[in-house]
Amino acid sequence: MSSFSQNIVTYSPAYTIVPTYECFNRCSYCNFRTDPGQSPWLTLAEAKGILQQLQSQNVCEILILSGEVHPHSSKREAWLQRIYDLCALALKMGFLPHTNVGPLSFEEMRKLKNVNVSMGLMLEQLTPQLLDTVHRHAPSKIPEVRLQQLKWAGELQIPFTTGLLLGIGETENNWWETLAAISDLHQRYQHIQEVILQPHSPGSQQTFDAPPFDPHKLPFVIAKARQILPIDITIQIPPNLIQDQEWLLACIAAGARDLGGISPKDEVNPDYPHLQEQTLREILQPGGWELVPRLPVYPQFGSWLSEELGEGVKKYRLKMNSKDNSRT
Numbered sequence: 480m481s482s483f484s485q486n487i488v489t490y491s492p493a494y495t496i497v498p499t500y501e502c503f504n505r506c507s508y509c510n511f512r513t514d515p516g517q518s519p520w521l522t523l524a525e526a527k528g529i530l531q532q533l534q535s536q537n538v539c540e541i542l543i544l545s546g547e548v549h550p551h552s553s554k555r556e557a558w559l560q561r562i563y564d565l566c567a568l569a570l571k572m573g574f575l576p577h578t579n580v581g582p583l584s585f586e587e588m589r590k591l592k593n594v595n596v597s598m599g600l601m602l603e604q605l606t607p608q609l610l611d612t613v614h615r616h617a618p619s620k621i622p623e624v625r626l627q628q629l630k631w632a633g634e635l636q637i638p639f640t641t642g643l644l645l646g647i648g649e650t651e652n653n654w655w656e657t658l659a660a661i662s663d664l665h666q667r668y669q670h671i672q673e674v675i676l677q678p679h680s681p682g683s684q685q686t687f688d689a690p691p692f693d694p695h696k697l698p699f700v701i702a703k704a705r706q707i708l709p710i711d712i713t714i715q716i717p718p719n720l721i722q723d724q725e726w727l728l729a730c731i732a733a734g735a736r737d738l739g740g741i742s743p744k745d746e747v748n749p750d751y752p753h754l755q756e757q758t759l760r761e762i763l764q765p766g767g768w769e770l771v772p773r774l775p776v777y778p779q780f781g782s783w784l785s786e787e788l789g790e791g792v793k794k795y796r797l798k799m800n801s802k803d804n805s806r807t
């Protein structure tokens with residue numbers, strides 16, 4: 480879906496489920512992780528209880544977001560299976576899962592494709608220099624490992640969301656290099672649906688001592704990203720991390736057209752509550768922008784989905800179309 484030529488800004492009505500907060504990486508800007516063994520894993524029974532409550536609410540996407548168990552850990556297989564089972568449960572209960580759980584093996588990715596309408600992984604920044612600073616203790620953030628994930632997603636025909644984390648010690652040129660790499664991969668596989676531009680926003684748990692990314696720079700980055708990225712990739716910005724309403728409108732005018740998953744809590748940035756739908760509508764309206772819900776998979780990827788996933792998507796599209804018709 481490209482809403483670029485219309486006055487439409489999209490968002491995904493979502494809820495985030497966290498299988499575990501434990502993570503073997505220690506990114507110094509992280510406000511999410513616990514040490515391995517310190518976060519009990521979410522059980523299927525607990526997840527079912529949460530999902531049952533969501534069935535009566537305006538939620539379509541279940542974002543499965545997890546800390547990472549080391550690829551060589553004896554717990555890795557059980558971790559992946561729990562993620563798979565949570566996705567399968569969400570799907571069975573009528574939701575559309577989107578998983579973002581760090582780098583996976585090719586086989587792990589292939590397995591999760593069966594129960595996800597799309598998947599995601601932030602590329603963050605390609606410069607290896609961050610391995611000496613914020614990623615010193617984060618082997619999952621080796622740039623080649625993450626680029627490989629984007630390639631595999633393309634080979635497996637998985638609709639994919641990626642993005643940049645801005646303001647963690649990189650240079651301006653690093654932004655353009657990272658965006659160019661995403662653009663190249665998309666031109667090869669046609670699989671990137673969105674690129675998130677996420678400003679570093681300090682939280683209460685992190686050890687990285689740096690100011691927030693200057694929100695006034697974001698429109699400039701977005702405008703340049705719009706030039707670098709193919710037009711069928713939507714640029715997404717997280718509205719809870721752009722506190723100034725004028726600058727949120729400036730970001731949209733510069734080319735951002737999606738506000739991501741709006742759920743009760745931003746698990747990655749827990750110090751920054753999500754603005755809810757009505758508030759966002761009121762911010763956008765003076766700029767002439769209409770806020771419209773979307774699914775976690777864009778329409779052009781329909782033929783990449785299994786029959787079961789395709790059926791789930793079709794139900795939501797029908798529901799959304801009937802709502803559109805009742806408005807006219």
Ligand code: SF4
Nearest residue numbers: 502504505506509512
């Ligand atoms: S940012 Fe992600 S990979 Fe890094 S420590 Fe936090 S949860 Fe782990």
